[in-house]
Amino acid sequence: METPENEVFRDSIATVTSEGKRAWIFPKKPSGKLYDYRKMVSYFLLAFLFLSPFIKINGNQFLMFNILERRFNIFGFPFWPQDFHLFVISMIIGVVFVTLFTVAFGRIFCGWICPQTIFMEMVFRRIEYLIEGDRGKQMRLAKQPWNAEKIRKKGLKLIIFLVISFLIANVFLAYLIGSDKLITYITDGPFEHTSTLISLLIFTAVFYFVFAWFREQVCVIACPYGRLQGVLLDTKSIVVAYDHKRGEAENGRKKFRKSENRQALGFGDCIDCFQCVNVCPTGIDIRNGTQMECVNCTACIDECDHIMESINLPKGLIRYASEENIEKKVPFKLTARMKGYIAVLIILIGLLTGMLFLRNEVEATVLRLPGQLYEHKENNVISNVFTYKLVNKTTKNIEDVSFKLMSHDGTINLVATSNTFEVPSQGIAEGTLFVEIDNSALSGDRNKIKIGVYADDKLIETTTANFLGPRSYR
Numbered sequence: 001m002e003t004p005e006n007e008v009f010r011d012s013i014a015t016v017t018s019e020g021k022r023a024w025i026f027p028k029k030p031s032g033k034l035y036d037y038r039k040m041v042s043y044f045l046l047a048f049l050f051l052s053p054f055i056k057i058n059g060n061q062f063l064m065f066n067i068l069e070r071r072f073n074i075f076g077f078p079f080w081p082q083d084f085h086l087f088v089i090s091m092i093i094g095v096v097f098v099t100l101f102t103v104a105f106g107r108i109f110c111g112w113i114c115p116q117t118i119f120m121e122m123v124f125r126r127i128e129y130l131i132e133g134d135r136g137k138q139m140r141l142a143k144q145p146w147n148a149e150k151i152r153k154k155g156l157k158l159i160i161f162l163v164i165s166f167l168i169a170n171v172f173l174a175y176l177i178g179s180d181k182l183i184t185y186i187t188d189g190p191f192e193h194t195s196t197l198i199s200l201l202i203f204t205a206v207f208y209f210v211f212a213w214f215r216e217q218v219c220v221i222a223c224p225y226g227r228l229q230g231v232l233l234d235t236k237s238i239v240v241a242y243d244h245k246r247g248e249a250e251n252g253r254k255k256f257r258k259s260e261n262r263q264a265l266g267f268g269d270c271i272d273c274f275q276c277v278n279v280c281p282t283g284i285d286i287r288n289g290t291q292m293e294c295v296n297c298t299a300c301i302d303e304c305d306h307i308m309e310s311i312n313l314p315k316g317l318i319r320y321a322s323e324e325n326i327e328k329k330v331p332f333k334l335t336a337r338m339k340g341y342i343a344v345l346i347i348l349i350g351l352l353t354g355m356l357f358l359r360n361e362v363e364a365t366v367l368r369l370p371g372q373l374y375e376h377k378e379n380n381v382i383s384n385v386f387t388y389k390l391v392n393k394t395t396k397n398i399e400d401v402s403f404k405l406m407s408h409d410g411t412i413n414l415v416a417t418s419n420t421f422e423v424p425s426q427g428i429a430e431g432t433l434f435v436e437i438d439n440s441a442l443s444g445d446r447n448k449i450k451i452g453v454y455a456d457d458k459l460i461e462t463t464t465a466n467f468l469g470p471r472s473y474r
Contacts, residue, residue, distance in 0.1 A: 013293060014283025015217050024142065025216055027125075028135040028279040032302025041112055042122040049115065053174035053182075059395025059425070065175050077356065078393050078426070082363045086355055093348045098225075100341040102232045104334075105320075106239035106290070110225065111297035116210070116218050119168070121281060121297065124161060124211045131157050135278060161212045162204070169203035216282045219295050226292045233290065235323040236335050240296050242276075242287045242318050243326050256311050269313050276300035276318060286318055362398065362423070363391040364453045364463040369432070374468040380439045382469045389430045390453065390461075392423040400456045403433060407450035408467075410437035435467060442469040 017023045055062040057076030064073040072079040072087050079087045098109055110117055131153050132138045144150055173196070174182045190197045210218060219226060233239065247253065247270035254262065256271035270287065277285045279300060282293040286300045304318040324330040334342075366388045375383040392398050402420045403412040413419065415432040423429040435449065446466055453461040 013220055015220055023283070025281065025283045026135045026138045026142075027281045027283075027299070028275070028303070029129050030279050030297075030299040030302055032306060034298040034302050038112060038298065039122065042118045045113065045115075045118055046122070050171055053171060053179040061178055061180075063175060064178055066177060068176075080363065080391055080393055082391060083359065083393075086352065086359070089348060089352045089355070093345065093352060096341060096345050096348060099228075099232060100338065100345060102229055103234075103237060103341060104338055105296075106233060106237050107226070107229050107294060107296045110219060110223075110295035114295075116223070117295060117297065120211055120215060123164060125281075127160055127164075128157060131160075158212070162208055165207040165211065166200075166204045168207050169200050172203055172207075173200060220282055220293045230292055234335075234337075235327075236330075236332070238320050238322050238325075238332055239290050240286060240294060240298060240301060240318065241290065241321045241323070241326060242270075243316070243321070244287070244289075245326060247287065247317055269308070269317055271307070271311065273307055275303045275307055279303040290323075360461050361392070361394045362453065362461045363393065364451075364461045365389045366403075366433075366451055366463050366465045368466055368468070374470070377436065381436050382439050382442060382467075383434050383436045384467050386433050386435060386465060387430070388433055389428060390423045391428050392425060395425050397425050398423040398455050398460070401429070402454050404452045404454060405435065405437070405449065406452045406462065407448070408437050408441050410435060410441070412436075412451070435465075437467065437469075439469060442467070445469055445471040 012018070015023050015025060052063040053061060060076050060078050061073045062076055064071065066072065070081040070084075074087070074090055079090075101109060128138070132141055141150060141153065170182065177196075185193045185196055214222075247268040249263075249268035250266040252268065253270040253272040254265075254267040256273070262269070276287070277283070279302075280286070281297060281299065282295060284291050284293045286294065298320075301318050301320070305315040308315050308317055322330070322332060325332065366386050369385045369387055372385050375385075377383050388403070390401065399422050400420050401423055403414075405412055413434045413436070414421070415434065417431065421429060421431070435451075437447075437449075445468060447469060448464055449467045450462060450464050452459050453463070
């Protein structure tokens, strides 16, 4: 069955031709009130993105995602492998937060906050406009043969794109390995750390490929969030929407003519100028309704408002609105689903906050050495050998650290060191210790003992371990 002409858009995407080849999008340079707001938000987020790896709170990098060493810093809070559950809760909070905003306001995250959109529209695309000109000039340049002008413009753009991609790759690396280590690698010279240099060049090539060639196809084809949007949106969600009631009226759209009474003739306010299509960075026609490719960038709102203003018609033909608002003039209100997401979000944030306050700055683990039984010593003393690991999550050295037995009368002796030691900042101290307890204080062959970790005679952490003793026959 042949698809009706007005439904063809559902079976194709603007970035691919009917022959399956790449259709290059040349969006018109946007302008307007919402675009100015987006620029302010984008420049703030760009500054945040570039500065975050170099900002420190209590000596901790503001944001770091060191996957190889399993160390993460989120807003200055360090997360070690022992804190993985906290990191998971933080990620779940982020997912629920984005989901809530999608249910309420559609794909607004993509248009206003997503790094892909910010870099593409506010950095690379603006450089392209500066070098090659607006939509018409870019299309003419693409069609003309490779003469001196085309080589100069394309070459300059290529070099600038590569430099920016290299800069982004460095910042990305600072998030992965830490800014201090990155600065050390830079000062040492690139060839002193060839593996890191190769990784940096690979990241640069990936970013260049994404922003210079793949571009809007990341949002249209690769990003799973567009598919998620289709599941989460409903008729009450606020999205970038075309008011078809007002735009089409009884007899549909019609080109604008001066001194013509459109209302009396039954035509809608849409003058079929296609400016909303020309300005769209993903090449869709918003008049076809909500589509997966729409990233809620609001460029079409600004452009349509400008057209309406120039022909003395009310603005808002394309605006932020829900389907119910357009069809029934129903105002936005929280639905039961939104309230459910908000409740889950509040619970998760409360849980994370409580766990952060209860989290110790030192993590202690004491485990009995595998394969070792207890040992009888003089005066009916039983001895067990244990290994210990202390993780210091702070940026200061912890000095004069010692262990004390809290649950039983007994002694703890460290192997190959004095009974006090130091745990380095953001480091680990490991070793072996003996725990000796009088047999009369034991109850059976397996005993739970409590060990305190002290720094300058101040208790900083407690841990438990299993202590083996002779089996009691009674």
